[in-house]
Amino acid sequence: MTLEDTCLLAKYCSKAGNPLYCHTLCFPYTRLHGENGDGGLLAVANIPKKYRNSTLERLPIKEENPKAFAIIQRYGQKVVEKVDEGVGLYLYGVPSKENPKGVGNGKTTSAIAILLEYLRERTILEAKRERKIDEVPAFFMKMAKFQNIYNSQFRGSNDSQAENGDKYQALKRKMMKCDLLVLDDIGLRGTTEALQNEIYEIIDERDTNERSTIFTSNVPLDKIAGILGEQIASRIEGMTLGVPFYGKDNRKKSL
Ligand SMILES: Nc1ncnc2c1ncn2[C@@H]1O[C@H](COP(=O)(O)OP(=O)(O)OP(=O)(O)O)[C@@H](O)[C@H]1O
Ligand SMILES: [Mg+2]
Numbered sequence: 001m002t003l004e005d006t007c008l009l010a011k012y013c014s015k016a017g018n019p020l021y022c023h024t025l026c027f028p029y030t031r032l033h034g035e036n037g038d039g040g041l042l043a044v045a046n047i048p049k050k051y052r053n054s055t056l057e058r059l060p061i062k063e064e065n066p067k068a069f070a071i072i073q074r075y076g077q078k079v080v081e082k083v084d085e086g087v088g089l090y091l092y093g094v095p096s097k098e099n100p101k102g103v104g105n106g107k108t109t110s111a112i113a114i115l116l117e118y119l120r121e122r123t124i125l126e127a128k129r130e131r132k133i134d135e136v137p138a139f140f141m142k143m144a145k146f147q148n149i150y151n152s153q154f155r156g157s158n159d160s161q162a163e164n165g166d167k168y169q170a171l172k173r174k175m176m177k178c179d180l181l182v183l184d185d186i187g188l189r190g191t192t193e194a195l196q197n198e199i200y201e202i203i204d205e206r207d208t209n210e211r212s213t214i215f216t217s218n219v220p221l222d223k224i225a226g227i228l229g230e231q232i233a234s235r236i237e238g239m240t241l242g243v244p245f246y247g248k249d250n251r252k253k254s255l
Pocket of ligand 2: 107
C-alpha cells in the first residue's frame with residue numbers, strides 16, 4: 001500500500017504514490033511519521049492526534065478570518081525563514097455577542113498548521129542533506145498541561161516527586177531550546193507566582209535567543225499582564241505579531 005494519502009510530505013514529493021518508493025521504508029516518511037505512522041517528529045513535537053491533519057492547505061478560517069488567513073499563509077510559505085528570524089505570533093480570540101469567550105474559531109488549528117509546515121520543511125531539508133535536525137525542531141504545549149506537569153513535582157511520594165521533577169526539567173528544557181514553540185491557551189487564570197516565574201524563564205530564554213514562539217489565547221495582549229504579570233506580557237508583546245480571530249464557535253454543531 002502506498003502512503004500518499006497519509007504522508008504529509010506527499011504534496012512535495014515526486015515519488016508519492018509510486019509503489020517502488022512510497023512505503024513505510026521511505027526515510028523522510030519514517031522521520032516525520034515514524035515507521036508505524038504514530039512516531040517520528042510528529043510525536044516528538046507533541047502534536048495532539050486531533051490536529052495532525054490540520055495543514056496549511058486545509059486551514060478552514062479563510063471565510064470568517066481573511067486577514068488572519070493571509071498572515072498564517074504568508075508565514076507558512078516562508079516558515080523556515082520566519083522561524084530562523086525569530087518571528088512570533090500571538091493568535092487571540094476576540095469576544096462577540098454570538099461568541100462571548102472568543103473560542104473555537106481556529107487559533108490552535110492555525111498554530112499547528114504552521115508547526116506542521118515547519119516540520120515538513122525541516123524533514124525535506126534534512127533529506128536533501130542541507131540541514132540536520134539535532135534536537136527537537138518544533139514543540140506543542142498546552143498551558144494547562146504544562147501547569148499539571150509542573151504541579152506534579154510537589155505531589156505524591158518522594159520517589160514520584162523526584163521522577164516528576166526530572167520529567168518537568170526535561171520538558172522545560174525542550175520548551176526553551178526548540179526552534180519553534182507553540183504555547184497553546186496561555187490565558188489561563190489563577191497561575192501561581194511560582195509558575196509565572198517558570199513561564200517567564202522559558203519565554204525570556206526564547207526571547208533572548210530570538211527563538212520563535214506562537215501563542216494562542218482567549219484574551220487580548222493588553223489583558224495578559226493582569227493574568228501572567230507585566231514581565232511576561234511585555235516579553236510576549238515584543239516577540240510577536242498580534243493576530244485577532246473573530247467569528248463563531250466552530251466546535252458547536254449547528255442544528
Ligand atoms: N472558521 C472555521 N470554519 C470551520 N471550522 C473551523 C473554523 N475554525 C475552527 N474550526 C474547527 O473548529 C474546531 C476548533 O478549532 P480550534 O481548536 O482551532 O479553535 P480555537 O480557536 O483554538 O479554540 P479555543 O479558543 O477554545 O482554544 C476544530 O475542529 C476546527 O477544525
Ligand atoms: Mg485552542
